[in-house]
Amino acid sequence: MSSRTKPSIQQLQNRIGGHGDADPKALVPNPRNWRKHPKAQADALSGVLSEVGWVQQVIVNQRTGRLVDGHLRVELALRRREPTVPVVYVDLSETEEAKVLATLDPLSAMAAPDTDALLALLQDATFQDGAVNAMLEGLANGETLPLR
Numbered sequence: 001m002s003s004r005t006k007p008s009i010q011q012l013q014n015r016i017g018g019h020g021d022a023d024p025k026a027l028v029p030n031p032r033n034w035r036k037h038p039k040a041q042a043d044a045l046s047g048v049l050s051e052v053g054w055v056q057q058v059i060v061n062q063r064t065g066r067l068v069d070g071h072l073r074v075e076l077a078l079r080r081r082e083p084t085v086p087v088v089y090v091d092l093s094e095t096e097e098a099k100v101l102a103t104l105d106p107l108s109a110m111a112a113p114d115t116d117a118l119l120a121l122l123q124d125a126t127f128q129d130g131a132v133n134a135m136l137e138g139l140a141n142g143e144t145l146p147l148r
Helices: 039-051 071-080 094-109 115-122 130-140
Strands: 016-022 058-061 067-069 085-090
Touching (some): 039 071, 039 130, 115 130
Antiparallel strands (some): 016 085
């Protein structure tokens, strides 16, 4: 290979196999899920779901039939007796499933806040729910979200 030739970049593989709605009772929690959801998070997410509805799908691995992301959303759907949950189905080996479980939330948490942009956004994002407002007020005051 010439020193002037750039190595080819491997094209990303699309692992998404489909979308649909599933009965939350049929969705299998992942026994390797290491994330726990504190009451404040569950209360805030419940408030957002009540005021806005579903805007994000849960992720289910087609090969194992287990949840990869969305455990709390499924738990809340079960509590609310929701008939269905929006799902994106992915095709992952068990090793790949473990990699996604280990990295999906931490990668999202690495995003740095822009306080000015958040404060401007909050001018248009008012909620009736007290748990959601408490979370947003904490963020606006520079508090970090609890990890537990």
